[in-house]
Amino acid sequence: MYKSVNSGIDININKEDFTLAFKKISLSELSFNPFEKIGKEWLLLTGGNAENFNTMTASWGQLGVLWNKSVLTCYIRPNRYTYEFIDNGEYFTASFFGEQYRNALAFCGSHSGRDCDKVKETGLTPVETDGCMTFEEAELVLVCRKLYKYDMQESGFTTDDGIPEQFFSKDPYHRAYISEITAVYVKE
Numbered sequence: 001m002y003k004s005v006n007s008g009i010d011i012n013i014n015k016e017d018f019t020l021a022f023k024k025i026s027l028s029e030l031s032f033n034p035f036e037k038i039g040k041e042w043l044l045l046t047g048g049n050a051e052n053f054n055t056m057t058a059s060w061g062q063l064g065v066l067w068n069k070s071v072l073t074c075y076i077r078p079n080r081y082t083y084e085f086i087d088n089g090e091y092f093t094a095s096f097f098g099e100q101y102r103n104a105l106a107f108c109g110s111h112s113g114r115d116c117d118k119v120k121e122t123g124l125t126p127v128e129t130d131g132c133m134t135f136e137e138a139e140l141v142l143v144c145r146k147l148y149k150y151d152m153q154e155s156g157f158t159t160d161d162g163i164p165e166q167f168f169s170k171d172p173y174h175r176a177y178i179s180e181i182t183a184v185y186v187k188e
């Protein structure tokens, strides 16, 4: 049982729920277009544990190989509440959903967990796996272990395409997290 930090309501989090709903697969069994999956379908980045966690929507990131490891790289601005959880933890999850959850992801991408309870507002069901949190409604879950982080900065840009003006005039620069994908789960 977990007491939602913002609303104070009790929410059931049962590890067995995850095992029943998902099966573990290998990365080589994945087949999707990463540009569609990340950029168009979006995902939830969730940091923390059953005691306290937060989730936010992302549509930027990469899947690939670095240091002979299969990695996910994601980018989180430090003013996000989720940043506090992912920056402080060793593991987090990247969770992908079917189109029927578009409104839930839109909500998690336009409201802060500092001001509302995203679980209560979206109806998503938190479940625990590998010491991390994800949601029963996800169709694909990547468990990620942080390997390397760095802060993006204006001096790193190599063109004058106007990216800093477009993306960073109001909001702070992202912190990038290169993370090893340690487990992959799909909905049974």
Ligand SMILES: Cc1cc2nc3c(=O)[nH]c(=O)nc-3n(C[C@H](O)[C@H](O)[C@H](O)COP(=O)(O)O)c2cc1C
Binding pocket: 042, 054, 055, 056, 057, 058, 059, 060, 061, 075, 076, 077, 079, 080, 081, 082, 083, 105, 106, 108, 109, 110, 111, 112, 113, 114, 174
């Ligand atoms: C489609 C979409 C994609 C987003 N991608 C990112 C992203 O990659 N990095 C980021 O820092 N914020 C991104 N955001 C914004 C956060 O999801 C948003 O600020 C959210 O409310 C943060 O919630 P939090 O304060 O509870 O962490 C995105 C929002 C949307 C709607």
